[in-house]
Amino acid sequence: MRQRALAGFAAAGLTLSAVPFFGLPAFYESFLYLVFHWIVLAVSWNIFSGYSGYFSFGHGAFFGAGMYTTATLATKADVPFLWTLPAAALVAALFGIALGAVAFRVRRLRGELFALLTLAVTFVLATIVLNTPIDGGPGLVLSAVPLPAIGPSPSSTFYLLGLALALATLWIAREVQRSKLGTGLFAIHDDEDVAEVLGVPTYRYKLAAFGLSCGLAGVAGGIQAMFISYVTVGETFSIAVPLYVVLMSVLGGSRHWFGPAVGAAGVTALLYAFTAGDYAVAGRAAVGLILILVILFLPEGIFGQAVRALERRRVSVAPAIDAAELPAPTAAPPAEGKTLLEARGLSKAFRGVQALAGVDLEVRRGEILGLVGPNGSGKSTLINVVSGHFRPDSGRILFEGRDLAALEAHRIARTGLARTYQIPRPFAHLSVLENVALPAMFGRDALPRAEAESEARRWLAFTGLAAKAAALPGELNLHQRKFLELARALASRPGLLLLDEVFSGLTHVEIDDAIRLIRAIRAQGATIVFVEHVIRAVMELTDRIVVLSYGRVIAEGDPRAVMREPDVVAAYLGKPHA
Amino acid sequence: MALPSLTLLGQSLLSGLFIGALYGLLGLGLSLSWGMLRQINLAHFALAFLGAYLTYQLAGAGMDPLATLAVIVPCFFALGVLMHWLFARFSVSTFNSLLVSFGLTVIIEALIQWLWTADFRRMESAYGEARFRIGALYVALPELLTLAMAVALSFATWAALRYTYLGKAMRAIAEDAPIAAAFGINVRALSLLLSGLCAAFAGVAGLCLALSYTLAPGQIYAWLGVVFAAVMLGGLGNPLGPLVAGIVIGASEALTMAFTAPAWAPLVSFSLLIVVLLARPGRV
Numbered sequence: 001m002r003q004r005a006l007a008g009f010a011a012a013g014l015t016l017s018a019v020p021f022f023g024l025p026a027f028y029e030s031f032l033y034l035v036f037h038w039i040v041l042a043v044s045w046n047i048f049s050g051y052s053g054y055f056s057f058g059h060g061a062f063f064g065a066g067m068y069t070t071a072t073l074a075t076k077a078d079v080p081f082l083w084t085l086p087a088a089a090l091v092a093a094l095f096g097i098a099l100g101a102v103a104f105r106v107r108r109l110r111g112e113l114f115a116l117l118t119l120a121v122t123f124v125l126a127t128i129v130l131n132t133p134i135d136g137g138p139g140l141v142l143s144a145v146p147l148p149a150i151g152p153s154p155s156s157t158f159y160l161l162g163l164a165l166a167l168a169t170l171w172i173a174r175e176v177q178r179s180k181l182g183t184g185l186f187a188i189h190d191d192e193d194v195a196e197v198l199g200v201p202t203y204r205y206k207l208a209a210f211g212l213s214c215g216l217a218g219v220a221g222g223i224q225a226m227f228i229s230y231v232t233v234g235e236t237f238s239i240a241v242p243l244y245v246v247l248m249s250v251l252g253g254s255r256h257w258f259g260p261a262v263g264a265a266g267v268t269a270l271l272y273a274f275t276a277g278d279y280a281v282a283g284r285a286a287v288g289l290i291l292i293l294v295i296l297f298l299p300e301g302i303f304g305q306a307v308r309a310l311e312r313r314r315v316s317v318a319p320a321i322d323a324a325e326l327p328a329p330t331a332a333p334p335a336e337g338k339t340l341l342e343a344r345g346l347s348k349a350f351r352g353v354q355a356l357a358g359v360d361l362e363v364r365r366g367e368i369l370g371l372v373g374p375n376g377s378g379k380s381t382l383i384n385v386v387s388g389h390f391r392p393d394s395g396r397i398l399f400e401g402r403d404l405a406a407l408e409a410h411r412i413a414r415t416g417l418a419r420t421y422q423i424p425r426p427f428a429h430l431s432v433l434e435n436v437a438l439p440a441m442f443g444r445d446a447l448p449r450a451e452a453e454s455e456a457r458r459w460l461a462f463t464g465l466a467a468k469a470a471a472l473p474g475e476l477n478l479h480q481r482k483f484l485e486l487a488r489a490l491a492s493r494p495g496l497l498l499l500d501e502v503f504s505g506l507t508h509v510e511i512d513d514a515i516r517l518i519r520a521i522r523a524q525g526a527t528i529v530f531v532e533h534v535i536r537a538v539m540e541l542t543d544r545i546v547v548l549s550y551g552r553v554i555a556e557g558d559p560r561a562v563m564r565e566p567d568v569v570a571a572y573l574g575k576p577h578a
Numbered sequence: 579m580a581l582p583s584l585t586l587l588g589q590s591l592l593s594g595l596f597i598g599a600l601y602g603l604l605g606l607g608l609s610l611s612w613g614m615l616r617q618i619n620l621a622h623f624a625l626a627f628l629g630a631y632l633t634y635q636l637a638g639a640g641m642d643p644l645a646t647l648a649v650i651v652p653c654f655f656a657l658g659v660l661m662h663w664l665f666a667r668f669s670v671s672t673f674n675s676l677l678v679s680f681g682l683t684v685i686i687e688a689l690i691q692w693l694w695t696a697d698f699r700r701m702e703s704a705y706g707e708a709r710f711r712i713g714a715l716y717v718a719l720p721e722l723l724t725l726a727m728a729v730a731l732s733f734a735t736w737a738a739l740r741y742t743y744l745g746k747a748m749r750a751i752a753e754d755a756p757i758a759a760a761f762g763i764n765v766r767a768l769s770l771l772l773s774g775l776c777a778a779f780a781g782v783a784g785l786c787l788a789l790s791y792t793l794a795p796g797q798i799y800a801w802l803g804v805v806f807a808a809v810m811l812g813g814l815g816n817p818l819g820p821l822v823a824g825i826v827i828g829a830s831e832a833l834t835m836a837f838t839a840p841a842w843a844p845l846v847s848f849s850l851l852i853v854v855l856l857a858r859p860g861r862v
Binding site: 113123126 | 668673678679683685687691799803807808822848856
């Protein structure tokens, strides 16, 4: 697959690089250079923003950083033009990484806020460049900088540079989309918290993709500085770059590496067609109208929609898997009775509500532990703290001897701990198969994609979802979504499985199904903690139960005995007035 | 660096107050539609400029600039209603509302450029020249009018949201639209009303722009960053927020200009915005 694509890229590169030698008028070469220029900007923007859903409106800032790096080095330090380009990439990438390192630490800074933050950064950078000797006001003139003779004429040199960078950018975008990084970014797009809990190092991935995206924009800026040969703050840091880039990606389709290139070529040609005909104003209005129509009617973009239509036709035939052929046990058969997870003095408060007030808990290897208690007693918070979704205010969580309390959620996932959510939170734009393969790729075993997918197919067969492998989660009913949630937790082959109300909302027959399933999971050696309100399931499944009330453990032990204790009865039903 | 004189300082603080009032007036509709309708309406700026150009046109035809409000406000109200109808019809998400309204901005900008060309336009009116003297400081009438309108509209909106049935119903919608609907609030009609009001506010802001500033289509984007900063600093959906934050930004910009070079002014609002975004993202 990769060889064929590489051959395709090489063929396209060779064919297109022959163009200048046919004596094309310089004008066409310059137009094609501009097409390549916008392809680089749109595709590079998409590597981070399109894949992860964090729309950056600051692409102009990184592009501008590259422009000014090249302009400064070439005019003030006499660095040869081509050598300024790596510097332009580096400056832009470092600037992006520095911004991201601060911005991505803020957990609630998502979507629209990131967009506005990056927009604001553009203006701040413009002000600084304008007021310092970097520019100082009059702009930088590069007309005296020698241009290396790569092609037969200056315009063909720009054409060839643009072509090379466009192909490189497309190749990088393609590789990122197919790599683990790409899978992680698409998961972040749909549900960042869940991605982190399933083992995706979200912070590092965002930073890496953002740096890559900014660096490529920086190179494009470096070449553009030479092309226009007169760099000013007003032109460089205008609102046009980010907005056209967003438009091109949305228009072409931001979930595929090639989509933005389609959008870039289309918009550049459209703008050119109108400028050439003296209808620049009408051209801009047309671009605005097209943007509106595409968002309203083609939310996946022109190219995205086409790809989807093709995929529909090519119905995937899943290899038949015998449902009886269950995955092998994770580790050696459990040595029962030994402590697997131990929590000591776990506390967590939310603005005055003490959700956990010093919980001590022990989970023994190979057991099914029921976690019960009235609403608001801290059961879900406990699961959220153990799985790393929240950090505890105090206390320790020892899992196989390691303290989880200080670990990031994705590291906790890699120690072999998995959870489900009470309300299923599948990745909405990934297929059922991709949803289940993801934790296998990012979990303890970190399987390569092909193996992760066959592992995922096994767990789909196990949960009875094999026929739905190619479907999107939105096409499943609640019962199936709950089982998808379970399959996703199982696919990383966890040593400890935390189940948050798997049974709620299911019918009696479905509960019977689920109970059978959980017994089968335990039979393979997993240890299970489950939060549950369905008392029938608790009684049938658990070896021990722990009762929480107001963030404290009020009872624990044999299910039948514990449920009769007066404290437990009082917690559920209130105290009798004597 | 020589310290500026007290008079100069007072004058620049005063001009900061006035421009801050305009930030607040521009931000009012933006904040309400973002905070309560969950729509980030970039087209708000384009609408304000459209209003400014209409004022310019009508005043050129001999109308009193303030009287143009009688024409502009109802027209813009209708535009706002139409826009929200479009957004609701296609159930546009918060993020997509940013993109769709950007598309609208570009279209309105092109329309303005087509009708009034890209040249700078300046409205001539009796208000333009009028200025008072308070002590050592000069106050221009258009700026005073802007401040008065910004304060009046912000407080009127605040009071309406707080004390009237309609306002309480709107706050309920902002909190949780489906629940509000279940309690018998006509979410659809009230959202249309609110969106119409936001657009009407843009029209009023347009009048103030035309009174004090030279107009050009490209200027639409010049206000975007600062006003967004005011809206976010002020807290979304809070009708007094943009005014207060706008005045804080305006005054700090004026001081920056007085102590350093005017070109450094944009740094103030955006640095403030960045600090708030990073330190208190929960505010938005």
